[in-house]
Amino acid sequence: MKRVASAAILAAVLSAPAWAQAVQPIRIGLIFPLTGGSSDMGNSARVGAEVAVREINEVGGYLGRPLELVIRDDKADPDTGLQLAQELVLKEKVTATFGFCNTGVAMKALDVFQANKAILMVTCATGTGITAKHPPADSYIFRTSARDQIQTQFLVDEIVRRGLTRVALLVDTSGYGDAGLKDLEAALGRANLKPHAVARFKVGVKTLDEEMKQLKASGADALIGWTVGPEEGVISASRVNAGWKVPQFGPWGLSHASAFATSGGKVDGAAMVQTVLPNPFLERNSSFLRGYAKISKEAPVGSMMSAAQTYDAIHLLLRAMFDSKGDLGSAALKKALENPSGPYRGVVTVYDRPFSPADHDAISANMLWLGTWRNNERAYYYKDDERKASIIRRKEKATQTAAR
Template sequence: MGAQVAVQEINQVGGYLGRPLELVIRDDKADPDTGLAHAKELVEKEKVIASIGYCNTGVAMKALDVFQTRKSVLIVTCATGTAITAKYPPAESYIFRTSARDQLQTQFLVDEIAKRGLGKVALLVDTSGYGDAGLKDLEAALGRAGLKAAAVVRFKVGVQNLEAEMKQLRDSGADALIGWTVGPEEGVISAARATIGWKVPQFGPWGLSHASAYAVSQGKVDGALMVQTVLPNVFLERNSAFLRNYTKLSKETPIGSMMSGAQTYDSVYLLLRAMFDSRATSADPR
């Protein structure tokens, strides 16, 4: 939806050199093999100018070589795994992102925890590749702050109840909780914390801002603190225009993930700018 909003705006004012932009859309179904197959199809068969997307780090990682070896630009707008933009040397890489990588998010959270005078952090992390990478970044960030996790508990994505795990973390004597997982499971974490009456502050990555976290927890995410790259602000012109035009295309209320939409929207405009800049230095009008 974020990409569609941007493309509609751009085409309404003439597109690129009078040519309308066209989205070629594929669904990787959060499956690495499907994501790899679509990457090959888009780059080799559809001959796309660039690719925008990936919501899962594991899916993105499996497909990176397709874009890099063929020198085809990929802008990752949702997946946050640090490794995505660390695989190739920056000066040679065709892999870019508008999502805040986990290394930045974990450091931001730990710095905020330290700033609040909290020192015993409990970590509740899923067992996916996203969780594995996030845990590594969390422990590194804690180490840089001179802190160590009071307890670490892992769980599988799709879990419906985490009350037992939450009690285990509470019993560790922790004074702060970081839940590292995706939107729905962030809701499960918040619900479990509320059910056992554990009142320490809850921190999390951007997935904690998803509408699914609020829905699954039935509002119990209220008061949690999370990393965000954008907030709905009707007093900022571009922000307001994005929200208004998004609403015209989608009846989704609230937006399931404003950051996913906004970061993808920005990526389309960044790509357009790059296309114009490239034209100024190349004989190839593409």
């Protein structure tokens, strides 16, 4: 009787329609620095992805197929990032990959995705060259973070608005720092300014007191520190130690929890570029942070921008999957990402048409906010911006002049 029953069950399973048999998940790759000095970015991005996947799977996934994350730790190391990119694309054969918080790691891995025509969504790294290396019309590389070209211009515009003219630059010697210095010099040049003083340092330093004394002695009236989270904290601490009260500016790395922790809170009042800030009066913003808190209890969040930009990117891919009408090949997904059927109301913004065949950067200059640290949390630098935050800043066309 047992053999008859077993045979009957087997026959029923084999004759069942495809949808009734085991459902194959849609595998999505993640490559982020989950350990080391950039881990606040990487782990926040990972949690952001997990929040999105949980939400999607709770309502049935993609046509009944759940999304499954295949997570890898690049340790902020370019060689490791390259190896993991090859693993996810060639061995794991994921549908798409989300990743990279460090520009140097991303740049070394890009060609793996491009050569194999595999979708890569860069959700943290900001180096201008990431989306410039390959022409968008042919590229499989997309990005939901703000490229350094617009971050540097945003900071210089703010400095000029304040009437400051003697700008000191304190920049690390990484690939990120090298590229950022070029963008800073170009942005200053467009304002008919030159760096008043420049100092360089290696990532991993514990103090910049001597460099800060030299920059203070130069007579500069503003400071831009260009580096990643922990070293941004070192810059802030050294500026305070030197008793130098000029305004400090920095890219999004200044907003990382590691910057706050390393500085012992001395980042307070520094100005930083942001695409999103905590805002309890914005429903999508507060809902996302509640979802984040169910997975991670860290306070403050390691990097809200990393988390939100990754969360939004997962949802943008899901919409592209529906727009591609069941074809999950990279060519179909690329076309769908470039030609969305409708807007997506995300955490960072409402994405009307984040990508096109001519532009693979979802963030334009008008979407940036000036943020700061206030009362141990990220906040809008200007109270007026906080009041205006409910007015969604949508992406401008590439031909339009970016405005704050």
